[in-house]
Amino acid sequence: MKRSVCFMLISFLVALFLTLNANASPEYIQFVIASFSMRPTFEVGDVITVQTDVNVSEIYAAPYPDGDIIVFHHPIQPDAIFVRRAIQKSYANGTYYFQTKGDANPNPDGWEVPEENIIGKVIAYSRTHNAGTWNDIAYNVTWYTNSTISNFNFSQLDKLITFDITGYMSQAENGFCNVTIPKNLLRCESLYEWQVRLNGTNIAYTATQNDTHTFIYFTHSYSTQNIQIIGTEVIPEFPTVVLLSVLTVVTTLNIVFMKRKLNTKLRQRLTDKKRKYSEINKRFYEQF
Structure with a gap:
């Protein structure tokens, strides 16, 4: 009894590995990855797009990283949904x-x-860094x-934004x-000012935008590539509050410096006047 309850609990947790997105079209549905079992291909939080109208005979089975990634109902607990790579395929009866x-x-x-348990195969995914x-x-x-x-970095x-991109599914x-x-x-001020570099060489891209974001699309060949996306304007290195604080300090120091400089000049003038009056008085007394 305990083993049965435990297995049901595990099956329920496995079913939570992916969350179905009901807004997708019938041919393409989306799931959210909630397990580390497909790393490094998928991370927790990735949203995968699954093509459902697939011919199972055309699903390619091979070890990582070449085999198709499929989404399916567990053979024993069909309520549990899994995402795995197909590594071998057989045909019987x-x-x-x-x-x-x-x-x-x-x-x-x-x-x-079995083929009747297959929901579809993964054709793309989204990830946020x-x-x-x-x-x-x-x-x-x-x-x-x-x-x-992999290896995302923003400088x-x-x-620029840089990352490595490997293969395709x-x-x-x-x-x-x-x-x-x-x-x-x-x-960039203009969509044409962006630079997209693949292994250090500029490549063609398509850029669109809305009020808040820029969308850059490009294609690449099968292998590990380094991508650089270069803009012309970047977020300030220091936050606005810090900049205002620095500006206030600089302004204050400048005022203090100017006051000291002015006071020094005034003191010098007073000293010169005193010396001048002293000489005049001395000459006056010498005449008498």
Whole structure:
């Protein structure tokens, strides 16, 4: 009895690994990753886009990082939904079966997934990185991509965002990436002033914007690439409050310095006048 209750509890927790987004279209649905089992491909909080109208015979099964990533109902507890990489595929009695494995797990899962349990395969995902906090406001950069993102960094000094991008999923012909950047963090006066560099070389991109964000889209080939996105204007290095404080201190010091300088001049003038009057008085007394 205890084992049954424990298994039901585990199944319930596994079902919470992903949260279904009901706003998606019938062919494409979204889930939120809530487990570390697919690291480094997915992190907790990533939102994956799943294509549901797939031909299971075309799902590609291979070890990391090449196999398709599938979303499916657990073979024993169908209420539990899992996301795993298909590493092996077999066919028996008119049905396809898939051996699966989490990218972060040392061993394959202890089951085979029949084709009727498959919800779909992952074709893209979105991830948000924190670029920093200024004036108590956190600035986030978001990707929507079919590739693996790593080593994110934002440099105020160089006015750039940099990250590594690796491969792409679902046997796509090309990798793509759409980056959402807050204008208060990094921006350009013109959309044509942005620079997108792949391994140090400028590449073509498409840029759009709204009042608060810029959206930069580009494609890339299959391999590990370093991406740099360079703007022309960046968030101030110091918060506004700090700048005002510094300005106040500088102004105060300047006033004090000017007062001291003025007082020195006045004292010098008084000294000169005293010396002059002293000489006049001396001459006056010498005449008498």
